[in-house]
Amino acid sequence: MSYLTYVGKRLLQMLPVLFGISIAVFAIVHLIPGDPADVLLGQNATDARVKILNKKLGIDRPLLVQYFAFVWDLLHGSLGTSFYNRESVSSLILGRLPETGMLLFGGVILSILIALPLSILAASKRGAFRDQLVRAIPIVGLGMPQVWVGVMLILLLGLRFPLFPVSGFGETFPERIHSIFLPSLTIAILLSPILIRSLRASMLEILDSDYVLTARAKGISTARITRVHVLRNAIIASVTVLGINIAYLVGSMVVVERVFAISGTGSLMIDSISRRDYPIVQGVTLYFAFIVVLVSLITDLIHAALDPRVVVK
C-alpha cells in the first residue's frame, strides 16, 4: 500500500465516525426532556405561543427532516444560535479559542518536558533505583483527581510561594503565559504518568534495537546515541501517545479551566448547562469530538509518514 492509499483509506474510515458523532450529538439535544420552548418562554407560556416558537425553531418537523437540516447547517459551518443571547454558537466557541488553545499547547509542551527526561533516565538503566522511582510515578499519578492537582498547585505555587496567578487569563501576551502556567502544569502533571508509561517502554525497545547496537559497535558515545537515535524516535513516540490520549486531554482541560476560572470553551459549556442553553452544549460537544477525530487523523498520518511500517500493515 502506498502512502496516498493509506491517507485515502484513513479518510474513508473517518466518514462513519463523523456520521456517528452527528447522530449522537443530535440525539443528545432531542433526548432532553421538555421543549426548548419551556426554557425560552418560561413554564407559564400559552400553548399557542409554544406552538409558534416550535414552528420558528423548526422542531415541529419530523425528526429525520430536522436531522438533515442540522447536518446541512453543519456543512455550512453553522452551529446555531445561543438561546441566551442570540449570538452565533460558532463565533462564541471561536472567541474562547485563545484560552483553550494556549492551555492545550502549554499542557502538551510541559508534559513532554516532564516525561521525556524522566523516561530517558529510567530506560537508560533498567531495573536500577532511578528506574523503580520513575515507574512508581504512574502508580500514584494516575489516581490524582484533576481538580485536586489544580487546587494543590494553587496552594503551593500560587499562595505559599506566590509565583503565579491563581485564576483568570491576563491581557497582554506575557501576562497570559504567566497566568496559563499553573493550569498548563496541572494538565502536564495529569498527562505525564501516561506518557512516562509508554515512553519508557518504547525507549527500552529503541535501546534494544539493532541500529543502536550497530551505533555502539561503531564506537559512538552514549550521549550521541541518546541524542541522535533515541531522542528523535522518542519524540515521535510521544506525539503518538499524545494523539491517542487527545480525548482524555481535552476532557481534563474542561475541568481544569474551571479550577482556575479560565473562560475557555469548557467553561462556556458548563455555564451553558445552568442556563439550559442547548445549542451551545450541542455545539461544544460536537466541536470537541471533531477536534479529537481531527487530531487522531493528523497523528496517524504523521506517524505513517515517519514510520513506513504503519502503511504496510
Place this chain on the structure above:
Amino acid sequence: MKFSKTLYVGVGLLGALVLAAIFAPLITSFDPNEPDYANTLLGPTAQHWLGTDPLGRDVFTRLIYGARIDLAIGLLAVVLPFIIGVSLGLLTGWRGGKTDSIIMRLVDTFIAFPFYVLAIALVFIFGPGIKSIIIAITLVGWVAYCRIVRANVLVAKEQDYIHAARLTGLPSSRILRRHMLPNVISQSIVFAMSDIVLSILAIVSLGYLGLGVPVPTAEWGSMIQEGQGYISQQWWLATLPGLMVVYVGFSLSLIGDGLVARLER
C-alpha cells in the same frame, strides 16, 4: 500459586477503607451532613480530629462517609461497561466480518467524545446525580473492554483448543462461554481495577463542578470544591479528600499489578 505481596497489600489497604466506610457510624458519632453553625472552621481538636468545615461538619466524618459514595458508585459504575464491553468484544471478535466493522465503527465514534464532555452533556439531559454519572461512565467505558477482549479473541480463535472445540461440533455460544471467555477475560479484569479509579476520578470531578452527587451528601469532589474557598487558612479542607482518592488509586493499582503478576504465572 505463589504468594503475591503486592496483591495482598493492595487488598489490605482498600479493604481497610471499605470496612471503615461500612462501619462509619461506629467509628465516628458525628453526622456527616448536618450543619453545626456553632463550630465552623475549627482546627484539629480532640473532638474533631481533622477540624470542621465551613458549615461546622466534622471533616473526618465526611471523609469516611464520602468513601461510601465514591467507592460504591465507582465500583458500581464499572459493572455495566464490563458486561457490555466483554460481551460485544466476544461477539465482534468471534463473528468478524460485518458485525465486526459495525461494532468497531461504533467504538470509534464513542472514542471521539472526550469523557468529561460527554458526561457533562449527559448530566445536562438527565440532571445531576448518580444516575447520570452511571449512564455516562457506561456509555464511554464499554469501549475499552470491547477492544481488549476483541484483540484477545482474535488471537485465541486461531489456537488449537478452539479449533478442537469447533471440530467436536459444539455450538458457538457454548464455545464462547466455556472455552473462550475464561481465556480472554483476565486482561479485562486487570483493566477494571484502573477503570474503577477512572470512574472515581469522574465522580470527583463532576462533584467538584457541581454536576455530580448533589450537596450536602458527603462526597470527595464537592468537598474539594468547598475547601478551595478556604485554601489560604484551612488548607487541609481541600487537600484531604484528594488524598483519599490517591489512596484508593494507589491500592487499586497495587491490586492490578498483583493480578498481572499472578495471571502471568
